[in-house]
Amino acid sequence: MPSWSPCSIPELLDLTGHDPLIRGTRGAGRGPAWRGADGRAVAFTGYDVEDRIRSLVALGPPDETAELVAAVHGELPEGIRVIVPRGTPLPLSRPSDWNFRAAYGTPPPQPAEAAVGWCDDEDAVTELLTLVSPGTSAWPGDPKVRRWAGVRRDGRLLACLADTTAADGVGHVSAIAVHPEARGRGLGPSITAWAMRRMFAAGCDVVTLGVYADNAVGLRMYDRLGFTVDRALTTGLMKRPA
Incomplete structure (x- = not known):
């Protein structure tokens, strides 16, 4: 058998x-x-x-x-x-x-969420990802990307995130990147929390993402944002x- x-x-x-x-x-x-x-x-x-x-x-x-x-x-x-x-x-x-990380509840408020918004400047996103995360899984023009979020200050894109949600009820975020000159300001958790909040408000019951195992800073950040599922x-x- x-x-x-x-x-x-x-x-x-x-x-x-x-x-x-x-x-x-x-x-x-x-x-x-x-x-x-x-x-x-x-x-x-x-x-x-x-x-x-x-x-x-x-x-x-x-x-x-x-x-x-x-x-x-x-x-x-x-x-x-x-x-x-x-x-x-x-x-x-x-x-x-x-x-693989998953969160079933809205995250705690983050300090820079008010600075986040949807971003249609794909050239700026490409420039930021090329600088910070050239091995990212999502790029502008990729059909799996629904939209981009960003943080802009003084005309510069300081942080970005891709909404790569593929199925009803399950939000998914990718390509989270923060400019080296803007690190330490809470932009990474802020842009992630902002996107999560909108996915839950739109009817998702869970938000997911993937993070490299050696990204200790990212893993701790996702713990703080309520990503309780952690699968190696x-x-x-x-x-x-x-």
Whole structure:
């Protein structure tokens, strides 16, 4: 008997208590999906905006997750990203450790929220990201970005954030950056809290983001803003056995 079986996205959501990572993937971009024999390990494919499979996301106990990924990976295109809990025993190349964070409540007020607003100056956003965060996951012109928030002072963009919400009810923020000359003024937590507040006001029941595991300052900031879900993940490439 196989130790896994196909399942639907609704079944997968039920098995995981409507996990915010799964919920937050745009509806048209999820599936197919699988479950381990006892339902503790689950996996689903993620599609990009051009409907190409771009990732396999698997959640559950590390050993069971590794078994499930190994079983279904051969059914997928070569060279896709694999996202698994950190410590999952799989031969991943070019691994990158990051944390998935989720908040279910509005954040405490931050000192510079009044200075934040929606920003349509994509040239200024590009300039700031190139300076501060060239490896960011979102850029102006990226179809997954709905809009940008920014903090401007004296005609300069000092902070930015991307609203990359992809699914109803689950807000998602990306590309949070603060100009080096403006650090220490609370702009990072302020622009994040401002965006969170508007996402909750618009009907989201959870706001999510991803942060690199070695970003200790960011992890502490998200703790203070109420991101109570903190899941350690690794992304890498998995080659098929020769």
